[in-house]
Amino acid sequence: MTPRPRARDEGQAGIVFIGLTVFFLVLTGCFVDVSRSLNAHGRSLEVASQAARAAADQITQASLRTGDPTALRIDPVAARRAGQAWLDEAGATGTVTVAPDATSVSVTARIPCPALGLGIVGIRDLSHDATAGATTLTAATDAGPAQPVTIDAEGTP
Secondary structure, X not given: OOOOOOOOOXXXXXXXXXXXXXXXXXXXXXXXXXXXXXXXXXXXXXXXXXXXXXXXXXXXXXXHHOOOHHHOOEOHHHHHHHHHHHHHXXXXXXXXXXXXXXXXXXXXXXXXXXXXXXXXXXXXXXXXXXXXXXXXXXXXXXOEEEEEOOOOOOOOX
C-alpha cells in the first residue's frame, strides 16, 4: 500500500488569521465608537439639564418683589446668557429657549463626538442632541398661598 500524498495548506491558515484579525479590529472599533456616542449623549443631557437650571434661576427682580410665588417669572435675556455660558463652559453647542409665559426654560445641547473606527464606513459624527427643561415650581399648601417647592437629597418633594 502506498501512502497518500499530504495536502499542502500553502498559507491558507495565514490568510484566515489575517482576515479574522482585521474583522475583530473593526468590530472593536465599532464597539468603542458606540460606547463613546452613548457617553457623549449622556454628557449632552447632563449639560442641558445644568444649563436649564442655571437659566431658570434668572428670576426677574419685579416678580421677586411681589411676594407671590405664583408670580415668579424668568428674565429671558439673563436666562439665555446664563444657559449659554453653561454650554460654552462645557464645550457644547446648543440653544436656550424661554417659554412665552416666562415660567420655564428649555435647553438643547450637543457635545461633539467624532467617530474613530466607524470613519472607515463613512460615519464621521456620533454627536446627539439632548434637550432638558427647568421651570419655576410652586405648590399650594393647606396653610395658605402657594409656596416654592423644595426637593430633598433623595429627589422627593
